[in-house]
Amino acid sequence: MKNFAIFVALALASTSAVADSPAPTVTFRGTTYRLSRTSGNEYDFTPAEQTPPSADVLTLLVLSRIKDGEALADLANRTLSKLKDTKATIVRTNSVPASAQKPAEHFMAVVIPSPDALQFGASRYVLVGGEGVEMIYMHTIHGNAVGNEMSRWLDKNGADVEQKLMQLDASSMMPTTPAAAQAPADALPPGTIQKGSLANPKLISDAMQGVAGKAATLGCEKIDSRQPYVVAKPQGPAGAQVWREKWLVTCAGKTYPIDIRFNQSGADAADWTIE
Template sequence: MRLKFADQTYLLRWSSKHQHEFTPSGQDDLSRWTDMITINTYPDVRDGDGLADVANRVLGTYKQNNAVVVRTASVLRTPARPAEHLIVVLFPIRDSIEAVFARLRLADGRGTAVIDSHRLYGQKAGDAMAAWLKANGPAVERRLMALQEIPSHRILEGPSR
């Protein structure tokens, strides 16, 4: 299974029930990747209130795991579109740092998170990530919030999974 994002093709590397991880060609080692798209589905979430609850739980889980919150935002509901939520965090990990951009929305009638992660390695990864975020963060956020075509939960969690 393939996913196209930001002019790059991502390949499905790992999947279990409601979580699906994609990385580009050449990044098939899930212990040493640089770019990853994760899609989480929440089958019990069917409305804006449920989605807001999931967004708050995801943010809480990130904080419990020592994330540094960079930004959160919500796109208000309109008559044509349900509300959406954005969470941007940094995970400083020993010898690496990971930037996570999580967009939570309703898709195909259920809660869905599309998460774009970028990881840098090395002792000075924090400095390099600060420069990467300054140069790339706003564009990643715009592309993620504009992304419309993601695999349906029916495809991701179909009978062969």
């Protein structure tokens, strides 16, 4: 499936392979998929009862450099543009709007031609535990004139693929390695519980004004990088939840912690306060 590389060409980071781990399984559309191959940040799953070459592949890409919704959307847009350049047929695109606690998710479905096959590809972009994740489902129909067959398959399966892929729990596809199981508890800064921010891109952009102002009072003239961490998860009723984060900003080689309190004000808005 050489055209599969189009989906992964813009992956920005990698993770170590898990050759010694028991092969996990994941259920997708009523079929059990088993981990069949790992390569860096790529985990490929194929149906347990399907013999190679597999017509169906479910792939997880862990994009450890993607830390927020803005970067996630940019990656999805660049991938879509790359696919258009290859003359792929865009079947559908969709985005789930961001909320005060959750960045937007993005979905695309395309049909990619090749000399001896047609490939349907569906891809979902989402943040999991503060890191970007791309989940890809590929269905291949081999042959020289299979357009009508692919159209019939799409009519029957396209909507269900999108629904099930958007519902799929990415964490269920992540193999557990001995190294991961023994990761030190101090991998997170003291007092934090999760890497990444719960704020959406707009709220992050707004809060950066206050973060920059606070950093300036600490001697930071220009922020080189930032890494948010969750200190306390949202509490309170829907529409009025409160949560706290600690952002570590780096300036000229020095790191400064900035504490932020977020207050939800309605279903799709929130305010911030530098503490």
